[in-house]
Amino acid sequence: PLLRLLEAQLQDQRREHEEEMEALRNQVDLMQEELEKQQQAFLQTLQLSPEVQVELGLQQEITRLTNENLDLKELLEKLEKNEKKLKKQLKIYMKKVQDFEASQTMVPVERRPHERNMQVAVQRKEKDFQGMLEYYKEDEPLLIRNLIT
Numbered sequence: 001p002l003l004r005l006l007e008a009q010l011q012d013q014r015r016e017h018e019e020e021m022e023a024l025r026n027q028v029d030l031m032q033e034e035l036e037k038q039q040q041a042f043l044q045t046l047q048l049s050p051e052v053q054v055e056l057g058l059q060q061e062i063t064r065l066t067n068e069n070l071d072l073k074e075l076l077e078k079l080e081k082n083e084k085k086l087k088k089q090l091k092i093y094m095k096k097v098q099d100f101e102a103s104q105t106m107v108p109v110e111r112r113p114h115e116r117n118m119q120v121a122v123q124r125k126e127k128d129f130q131g132m133l134e135y136y137k138e139d140e141p142l143l144i145r146n147l148i149t
Contacts, residue, residue, distance in 0.1 A: 105142055 045053055135143050 101139070101142060105145075 045056060048056070
């Protein structure tokens with residue numbers, strides 16, 4: 001049983017290796033064809049006058065830059081869509097946090113034992129901060145209550 005399993009694994013690996021080798025051979029063949037085309041185009045270009053060579057070079061560079069520009073525009077569009085999606089998610093989470101904080105201000109302190117545990121954990125993580133405190137006006141009662149406790 002173990003020998004058969006090992007033989008099957010070896011055959012699978014051999015088959016995968018052969019498939020990879022065939023794919024690599026095909027890739028090499030394609031690259032060789034492309035290289036031959038480029039060499040022929042280069043030889044033809046050398047036979048042209050210097051002015052035509054410069055013009056062809058400029059056309060190729062313009063084409064390359066245009067394609068690069070299109071790729072960059074596509075990437076920019078993807079990033080802008082992602083930014084919009086993240087902003088929407090942020091708004092949703094901010095609303096959830098505000099709703100949660102509002103619900104916490106309505107519940108008496110005695111009924112919130114888990115909040116005291118959270119405050120202890122926060123106190124352990126605190127570092128030596130100096131500077132101004134920024135907060136929203138509507139959070140002021142909650143902030144004052146937390147500072148006192």
